[in-house]
Amino acid sequence: MKSRKNLVEKLKSLPYFSKDTVHQLNENMGLGLKDTTVDTYISRSLKRKEIISLKKGLYVSADFYNKNKSDISYLFYLANILRKPSYISSWTALQYYNLTTEIIHIITSVTPKITRNYKTKIGSFAYWSIKEDLFADFTLVKNKFDFFIASPSKALFDLLYFKTRQFRGLELKDVDLLIEELRIDINEMDNNERKKFYSMIKKYIYHG
Secondary structure: OHHHHHHHHHHOOOOOEEHHHHHHHHHHOOOOOOHHHHHHHHHHHHHOOOEEEEEOOEEEEHHHHHHHOOOHHHHHHHHHHHOOOOEEOHHHHHHHOOOEOOOOOEEEEEEOOOOEEEEEOOEEEEEEEOOHHHOOOEEEEOOOOOEEEEOHHHHHHHHHHHHOOOOOOOOHHHHHHHHHHOOEOHHHOOHHHHHHHHHHHHHHHHHO
C-alpha cells in the first residue's frame, strides 16, 4: 500500500505519463514491484479516479490535471502529445487568436497521420489528416506548457481545406463569402497574415 502511495505521489508532478514511466519509476525508486503489480496499481488508481486515462497506455494524475485545467496551454500541450506529430489548428487556433466568436468544445489539430478522435474525461480531441506538404506553417509557443499551433493564416487555410473537402469546386471569388458565412473575422487578422492566407489559397486552388 505504501509503495502504491509513493508511486501516485511521484506521478502527481508529471504533466502526463505512460505505463513505461510507471515501470521506470518503480525501478528508479527501488520499490521492487513486479510488472503485474504495477499494472494492478494503475488499474486501481483509475478506479479510484486518482489518475485519468488519455488513451491506451497514456495517463495524467487527477491532481496535476485539476491544478492546471484552467491553463489552455496545458490542454494544447496534451493535444500535441496525444497524437504526434500534430499542431493545433482550424477552429481551435482561430479562437485562440480571437478571430471567431464561435464557442469551441473540441480541440482540433492537424496531423500527417490518419484522422482520429479521442474522447477523454478531460475533453475531446480531433485530429484531421493532411498531406505531408501541407503539414507546415506552425510555430512552437513557449508558455508554462509549450505547444505547436498553426499561424492565423494557416489555421484559416486548414479550416477551409477540410470544410470544402480540399477546396473541391471552390473558386477564388467564393472564399470571402465562405469566410463570412463561417463568421470568421478576417479583418482582425494581421495584414501580413491575411496576405499570406490569400497567397496560399490562390496557389492551392490554381495548382493544388
